Amino acid sequence: MLSLCICQALILLVISPGELLIYEEGSLHLREEVFTFVQNYSAIGLFVLSCLLAFVVNVTFYLVVGKINAVTYQITSQGKGILVIITGILFFGDSLPLQQFIGCLITTIGLILFFYETLVRSIPKNTKND
Numbered sequence: 001m002l003s004l005c006i007c008q009a010l011i012l013l014v015i016s017p018g019e020l021l022i023y024e025e026g027s028l029h030l031r032e033e034v035f036t037f038v039q040n041y042s043a044i045g046l047f048v049l050s051c052l053l054a055f056v057v058n059v060t061f062y063l064v065v066g067k068i069n070a071v072t073y074q075i076t077s078q079g080k081g082i083l084v085i086i087t088g089i090l091f092f093g094d095s096l097p098l099q100q101f102i103g104c105l106i107t108t109i110g111l112i113l114f115f116y117e118t119l120v121r122s123i124p125k126n127t128k129n130d
Helices: 002-015 032-036 041-067 070-092 098-122
Strands: 021-024 027-030
Touching: 041 070, 070 098
Parallel strands: none
Antiparallel strands: 021 027
16 A cells, blocks of 8 residues: 555656646755645645545446446546536636636537437337337
């Protein structure tokens, strides 16, 4: 387990260096905020909660994909993303640029069409052989 954590930390350091590293005066060093962050019980609690929720999401993924098609799961995940964006707009007053709005609109139309087709195909047709 420890080797997995170390591997994930190294991948994070390689993939998102802009979050942790700063290039100044010809040298690369860690951001000062990394060392000066004051840990308190609420921060630790939120971190643990985030880890637990991520674990639940991963377990749920394997349980759900076993029951449904992987494409359906992926499309449902896109719908979840749209709901997160709408929640951010409604509750936190986030703004949505026109390009992102158009992307959300196209995604929503695609979701509706996919689930409509899925429902239409799942309804048995009445066929009469004369």
